[in-house]
Structure formats: C-alpha cells, structure tokens
Amino acid sequence: MYKVKVYVTLKESVIDPAGAAATKEFKNSDYPEVEQVRVGKYIELTIGDTSKNVEEAVHDMCKNLLVNTEVEDYRFEIEEAAAK
Amino acid sequence: MYKVKVYVTLKESVIDPAGAAATKEFKNSDYPEVEQVRVGKYIELTIGDTSKNVEEAVHDMCKNLLVNTEVEDYRFEIEEAAAK
Numbered sequence: 297m298y299k300v301k302v303y304v305t306l307k308e309s310v311i312d313p314a315g316a317a318a319t320k321e322f323k324n325s326d327y328p329e330v331e332q333v334r335v336g337k338y339i340e341l342t343i344g345d346t347s348k349n350v351e352e353a354v355h356d357m358c359k360n361l362l363v364n365t366e367v368e369d370y371r372f373e374i375e376e377a378a379a380k
Numbered sequence: 381m382y383k384v385k386v387y388v389t390l391k392e393s394v395i396d397p398a399g400a401a402a403t404k405e406f407k408n409s410d411y412p413e414v415e416q417v418r419v420g421k422y423i424e425l426t427i428g429d430t431s432k433n434v435e436e437a438v439h440d441m442c443k444n445l446l447v448n449t450e451v452e453d454y455r456f457e458i459e460e461a462a463a464k
Contacts, residue, residue: 303422304422305422305424318423318445318446321445322441322445325444325445326440326444327437327440327441327445329427329428329429329430329432329437330425330426330427330428330441331426331427331428332424332425332426333423333424333425333426334423334424335421335422335423336421336422336423336424337419337420337421337422338387338388338389338419338420338421338422339402339417339418339419339420340389340416340417340418340420341414341416341417342414342415342416342417343413343414343415344413344414344415345413346413348413353411353413356410356411357406357411357414360409360410361402361405361406361409361411362402
C-alpha cells in the first residue's frame, strides 16, 4: 500500500486569478508583507498493492487524470505504508 | 524574504466531494488500484522582510484568511530565501 502526495501548481507564466485575489486581500489585511500568493492543489492518493511500477503509474495518472500539463506543473512523493 | 508552503487538507471526518468524484473516476480508469483520493489546497506565499515572528504570522494568516479551521487542517514549511 502506498500513500502518494501530489503537488500541482500553475506554471510561473500562467495567470493565477485565485492567487491574485488572495494577494490583494493580504495587501489590505494585517499582513501587507505578503508579496505574492499562488494557489495550487494538493492531492493525496492511497494506492493498493500493485504489480505496476508505482512511480511510472503516478506519472501516468498525473498526466492523464490529475494535471492539466498545458498550464500546470506537478511533483509527487511516494511513501510505502503498512496496509490497514 | 521567505517562501512559505502551506498545505490545507479537509479533516478526516469531513466529506470530500471532489475527492470522492476523483476516487470514482479512478475506479473506472486504468488505475483501479487507487483506493482513495483526497483533494486539498497547496498555497505558496512570498513574504517580504518583516520584524514579525514569521511562524506566528503564518499561523495567524492561516487561521484568519487561508483556512477554514472548522473543516480543514493545515501545515506549513518556511524557507528563507534570498531577496530578488
């Protein structure tokens, strides 16, 4: 069994409306020292035992289901976990 | 200057509709070994130099602006970065 943590971020060149709104909000808050906010996704996958190469499988999942690689980058960490 | 990475997740007891939809999608995909998907947020903050205690300030930002602590948990990492 594996726990996989996937971090999905907008590419630097892509406009991030949620982040821009949050940045503005910070400027008018008690925390004007916050200069930039970028908002991405954090996805946790629980994967059962499999004969597949997990790293390759997660790359495929990201490319095919989880990430829009036109505008988003991703990285992930795999932890082997004891089955419940 | 600081780079802060904030991970926001729904509490275990809270229903995650986006995660549930993704879990179902995986079951019908080439990756039925994916047993659970939970979807959270990943937020990157760039914070300018400040006399505040950065760790305390980020806790305050999370509680007051970024996280709904009724239903979400958060954790973060602070990196000191050279100013541009």
